[in-house]
Amino acid sequence: MHPSLGLSRAVQSGRAGTWQVLLRDVALALRLLLVTARNRIGHPHFLSLWASGTALARASFLLLDALVGLPSVSATLLVSRLQEERVKHLVAELTIEADAENQLEQLCLFVRYQIKKQTFEKCHIGEERLPTVPYVYKTPKGQMIDLRLYNAELLRSAMPFLVHILERELRGWFPAFREALVAKLRAKKLSDCDIEKQAKVAVQDEYVRRVSEAVGRDPALESLAPGLGQLLAEQAQAAVLIQRALDVVHDRTAHYVAQEKERLQEEFPVLSLIGPWLRSQLYEVQCQLEREHCLEAHETALALCRERGLAQAAYFVARDLSFLREQAPALAAELARLRAPTRTFTWQTHVWRPSQWQVRRVGGPSGPEPPMGDTLLLGERPTYVAEKQCTRLTSTRLPLWRWGNFCHRVWAHTCNAMFLLGILIPWCSPLSLRSLVLPRPFMPDFEVNQEDGRLQPRKSSSTQTLCSRLLSLWRHISKSRTDFESQPDSGLSRQVNRAWNYLVKGLVGTVLLVLVFPVLSLVVCLTSLVAALLAPLWMPCVMLAFHLLMVLAYDFDSPSPERNRICVLGEAILWQGLVLGLLQPIAAAVIALVLCPIAAGFILLVAVFRWAAVRCWDALLFHGVIKRRARVPVGDSWMVTRVAGPGLSQDHLYQINPEQALTAFLAKVELEQLSIYGQQTEQQILEPLKAYE
Template identity: 45%
Template sequence: MPLNTSTSAQQLRPLSLTGPEREPVQFTVNLVGAPTEVEQLVQQIKTVAEQFLYHWKTFPIALPQPLSAASLALSGFGHNGSSTVGGSRKMRPINLRDLFIAPPFDELDAVASDGTGEPRRLTNTQLKTLRENGEFDVPSLHFSGQVHKWRLSQLLQKGTLRAHDSFLSDLALAARFLVVTARSRIFSHFFSVFYAARALLNGFIKLLDMIVGVPALLAHNLDYKIKEERCRFLIAELVCRPEFEDCLDGLCSYVRKILRRATMEKFDFNSCDITQPIPYLFLTPKGQEIDLRLFCRDVMRKALPILLCILERETRGWFLHFRERLIAELRAKKLTDKEIEEEVNEAVMKEYLQRVYSSILSNSKLLELGVGIPELLVQQAQSVVIMYKAVDKVQRDIKRSREDHQKCLANDHSVLSRVAPWLRSKLRHAEEHKLNKSAWSAHEEALKMCTKHNLLQTAYFLSRDLAFMKEREPVLLKELKNAKAPTRSFQWACRIWSPKSWIIRRNFQGQSDIIPTVISQQATSIVTPRSDPSQPVFLVEKEIIRTTSTRWPFWRLLNLMQRTWCWTWNMMFLLGILVPWCSPLSLRALFCVKPFMPDLELSQVNGTLFPRKTSITQTMASRLIELWRHISKSRTRFETEPDTGFIGKGLTRNLNRIWNYFIKGFLGTIVILFAFPLLCLATSFLSILLALTAPLWIPVFTMLLHLYMILIYDIDSPNNNRNRYCILLEALIWNILSQGCLQPIAAVLVAIIVCPLASGVILVVGIARYALRLLWDSLTFHLFIKKCGRVPASDSIAVRRIAGPGLALDYYFMIRPEQALAAFEAKMELDELQAYQHAMERIILQPQKDFSQFVEACFGPFSAQLAKMGPYLSLDREAQDLMTTLHEKLEKRRRELQTSLTTQVKTRVKLNTKELKIAIQLAAHILEKYYPSHIIARLSISEEEFWDNKGLAVNDWPGLAGLIYTEIFSLDFLTPLTENDTHFKLEPHPSLDLTRYSEMVQNATDVIGSKGLDLLGNVYAPRGNVQVHLPFLEVTAFNPRSRITLTFRKPEKRDMSVGLTTPRVRAHRAAQQSKLPDTQKHWRPWKKKTDEKSATEKLLIPLPVPHPVHIAINIYNRDAEHPIPLDSELVWEILKSIEDCQNGEIMAMSSVTRYRSAIMESSNDSLASSSSLGSTRESGSATGGSGSGVGNGTETLPCVNREVCTQVKVAEEHSPNSGFHWTLSNWGAAQTTRRRTNSNVRVDLASPEDISLDTDSSRAVFNPYGTTV
């Protein structure tokens, strides 16, 4: 039921003339042969149904009267406070399509002619401008202050200034051949004498490498080792507080216990219930306390949702007024836009941070996490903000010096500064020099600011980090660069001939021992290693492995010798031992009687070797015995089978005897007795001969393989990325002949002959072209243009209009307040029609709802369902007819209320400051009189919910007026025009009667003239070039572990995300990852690849302080006789499990997940401009525009999507056992109140006054009113 939320407001216009008239629904009941009881029951149901169910007998649809047909009492704007506007005069209907008439931009014919209709001749000023630039301006007639700019074709006139600019460009091109191209042919990295010398040297080195081998070394994980030492240096002086020494000892004992257990058995570290406490408080040598309780995951995850709420809440209610006041004050001081932008952004961020810090310190929930936790959170955030500010300051200094140097180069070298490669080279060298000078500036600035703000803990770590970077890192880097490892290692396995010399290892509980080799004839049942940690595992080594690498010179010769040695001995073992003594064709198989087992396997019971049953080998005698045993079995089987075949056994018996005794027995025996010995003797003696001669032919084969690697394919290539095919031809033809011999000759010829000739030709042509251009321009100007030139009326081959009204895109349309108010009233009527439509649709469908509820309540328990037939079908048809009639009338009225403005025109409509204030204030007054009774009263929600859904305070009529204006026009409508904006007027049609609005504006103007502009409130001041960002602080600023860290030897398995990600951030990240392969496809070898250095690469934000677990282990290792090996990957996994396995994590994470899910289900539009962490710059990093942090390539992601006024629908759960709730609107004479079943969860994440004014973005959210534009 609509709620009348305004008791004082009167209904100014009737909703309808008369209300709809009800008529009971008539039911026809025909029961034939039914019992009397059934007939009575049906008649009773029919009587009750006709009493409660109804349809609309008459339903008049009278749309609300147009607003212009009524009279609105607008008090409060007269001089005496009691004057009214439009009280008795009848207003003519306004045709809204005539409200905005675009100005005629086509005035060229009028501009081109004088008052008599004759063509307008060019003035002396226009001729002078034309002579200098080849262009001239013609003042506009209809648009004051605007000009039409025309440019002549270069066939007629180019202008002395433009000709001189072209001449300088020709000189720059000529100089480029000498300064850039010729010099590059000598010293460049591509096609130069220097590059040829390097290629020649590489060719000779490659020849030497392919023959004997040149050392190939590489320093691995250099960056990681530096970072690891940096982390250790930060905490090298810390000691544990005396009261926590027992806790430290217990932690180290626990780590040793887990480490010992991990070496004995396999188990999951994360599955252990870790209750061991961790010391978080430490002391420096000077007695300063270091509190690292924020490293506790449990604390941070409990604090995370609280911090998110504080960060969002503190953006509300102050930003807009604070920003506008500061801009107005600084503009009064005559500061430039850039200075204003810097001052305002810094002041806004400072105010926001002070509010956030105060809320954190006074929050009771954070105090429950521990004494001093709020102070630690504030100090951590302050430290991060200060470090970012220091980084920003250094970056601004470097950027400023680069711009100054570029200006100096442009002033001192007017020609060379036009050569882009020369200019880039100069700027790059200057920037590198500046970076080298300011390498520690960020550290020093941050250290000074932390000391100033009494952040002693951060200052201590900064000083330690600065000491490491200045003193320790250069020495360590030099040492690590010298500690290089070979790029490739080779293993050569040589077979141990005697099984008694095989090496047996016993592994048990992490220890490996060599036991005596015992050969036993007794087999055991267990031969595979057992998984039981209480049982030992035995391993056998049958080969001796030798290793060579690319570390030493002549490593290819070493490989050749090792390959020859190993292959020789292995081949001798194969041909001299295995084939003649252990194979099926060996001498042993010839002379032995019984089968033998030549191979041995290892027992997992006692570690002995015993014959392998699967390696059994038959001898000649055993083969004969097996053959005649098979013949005997075949004959016995034939004689014992019954004689049931097609041919009797009397005929087949002889055939069977012949097959078994002659074919199998005689011939098989002949083969075994004569062929098998010959084959065994030949195979054995041949293999023995090859084994004895192996030292002669194996070296020949390995030498041929060495030549094959030189000529065809390099198997032993030290680098997998290097070419392996035909390396000899590559070294001789490509490196030595082509690059080493031909390239320097061609480069010298180009540098000495081609480039000077080309430069001279370009110089001569440029001078000649410049002289001829000046001569031609002078002739055409004095002989033709000066005498015959006149203002053109259209573009032609000789002249073209390049600027003027209608051509430029940076212009606006200025309207009058009367037009804005008329469009505003039309929008209010559309809102009323929308509310009227919803109300009438509910009334039209009410009989059907009552009918379905009646049937469900009465017959639902008997499994009966409503069928669309009979009376219900009639109700449905009546409702459809009424709905069609309603929609037709509404559509007709809506078409009358539409303006003729297109989307492009709407985005450019504006007012000046005074008129915008008047329009907003008058609209707010109209809304206050009109909206409660005509729109809010028709809604099915309360007045508080209406304002809450709009994101406004209750009765914030100016805010609602601004919202409606943004819906009519655009978000930029609320930013007034400035004096420097190019604008044209959108006038109404002359026949349009706007007198009522003019009187309203006049009354408001009188008040403003007497009491000043500030009476009507604040609007959004013109920004110009001032970009003020919404203050925003990353939630990761409070977490000292938020930085991406790489743990031991597994960087590819680490989580590379920071903070809470959002769908927008994930989409942006996916787009960036999809673009990476495209950027790597460009193959331009002549472009020099330069490593981009940053001023922030030295300062990591936050500082890489290790977890207190690592600090405790480092303190323990200083004095321990048996230190815990921190270089072990197993130890790292144990420490990681201790860090992660803490109580209370699941609960905290679930609350954060719910918070994030509510955010991600909201709308996808977010604020286009948000301040990055603690900074006011626009492009400090690759993702700074979207609220991401900066610094050293570390991506810090926005904590939440900043959407506003979003409703998340929550599905209601209906219990199957619950009874039916009677909800008919008519029961007897009483009307039951409809229950409200709307389950909406509102997520309000932004300030009611925050607004994004970035007009250059494609999307913007107008936060005060919850509207996406």
């Protein structure tokens, strides 16, 4: 059989190759018209008319939101709420045994107590003794459900035994089993891909079987918790079966998508060469398959679990399947309507009178207050917390929320400023009127007594008055003089010490306190009182300037952390409005209506001209040179190379007649005879040498 020869593309391009090049060029021209130009008009891609309309709407939205505040809500909790309802549905039918109801009640009380405690103070649950958690339940049909695998301490104790079992079961059997399995599958004349898949499944099944048997009969796990080994073995088998069900559905989907790709390539030979068009068609097919067969993995896993006798895993898979089939669509639609504001703002104002502070009791035994003489443990003692501020909340749910924030901000800061300037500074500070007229130090702040929950003066807030400062000054002078006089007489230093204490410290300090302190106190108090009285006038102006600063510089009240906060007005007008809203549609129209058609027409003309020129060149060279002068070459060259035939592929064989076969057979026999004759002759020649030795 003669080999197949291939001519160089400089000599002959070939009809099929030339046609494929023409199709690729036509596909490139169509891509410019059907993909690039179309995306510049009607698709939400960058640099398109659709995107420009979206940018104008976005600019208007940002501008109005920065000025007045538009509603900003989201359904971000949809996935978490749906997952929460899904988990609830899994265990909704489970009931506890009668002897474990007390444990469940204690657990519920502990959870309620911790929720209430975490509301008012930060604490760690690990510091307290946790109640016993029940793990064994039963279904309405009487099936026992063992949830001990959720016991972290139990699994932590079983981990060393499991690691030892897994390492032990990996040794010894895998190479021989794999070779025997591959040989068995090759005997069935399967393809390499099928052999790889079936071998992977068989090896996995064998490994899981060995591990499950070893775990199920391990005495260490059985002594740790009765039935734990069997529970772990069933869980491992269930996990493998569920993953296998997912692989089956994935392979089936991939196979169908590959078939659909082949169909598109046959029906649309030109359009299928356009990558974005082909990917969009396959993406639609894949999305349709996911919608139609979204529960197929659950059904396959349920069938496999029931076939293997895994009752507990089958129960939970069936419950999950029923939720996804019956309740999930309606629940998702219902939860999608429950939208939460993207941001909530907190406004706090100080309560001026301590008698109106709210004192809350956290922790401790429930019921009435224990007698004063009773002794409680440290973990049972109640904690009292005083709320000194009144809190108001606003959110981004309603329109005009920025003006609502403005009103709340003005009110909160005005009240706090009046409290600071009208109460704290003139009456409670070291320069207050009380420190000027009272004879003794006073304590303006209060704290909660942790014994009975009553308010009492805070000792750390003790504030000195003018009289107490003078008294403290002269006591210091007296103590300094007493300490000096208790030492031996040193002559002139006594007069210096007297001058320093009585003149510098006493006289100068007293004059400063008597003359400067009252003036400074009166100036500070009067200024503070005037500022407090005028706070309703100047605070709105300050807050209005702050809101203008948020619009122009940095948006502190941004409704979402994903949004840009720097110069929102510039983003809305310059970027979204001018660049994306006005310049983008002009560029998109020029590209879609002018550049793309011109480029597509030019590419099509060049493609047709090149195809015609190559076809003429091939015909001229074939009829003029190759057909008349071509011969079978002895070897490969730059012009002709062997592309198929004997020696290049196992699929090609030599075809000979019986006479040629008989001649080859006789030649082979003669070679064997000559080889035997040569060996015998060599032995005869070497016999004298062997006899001499």
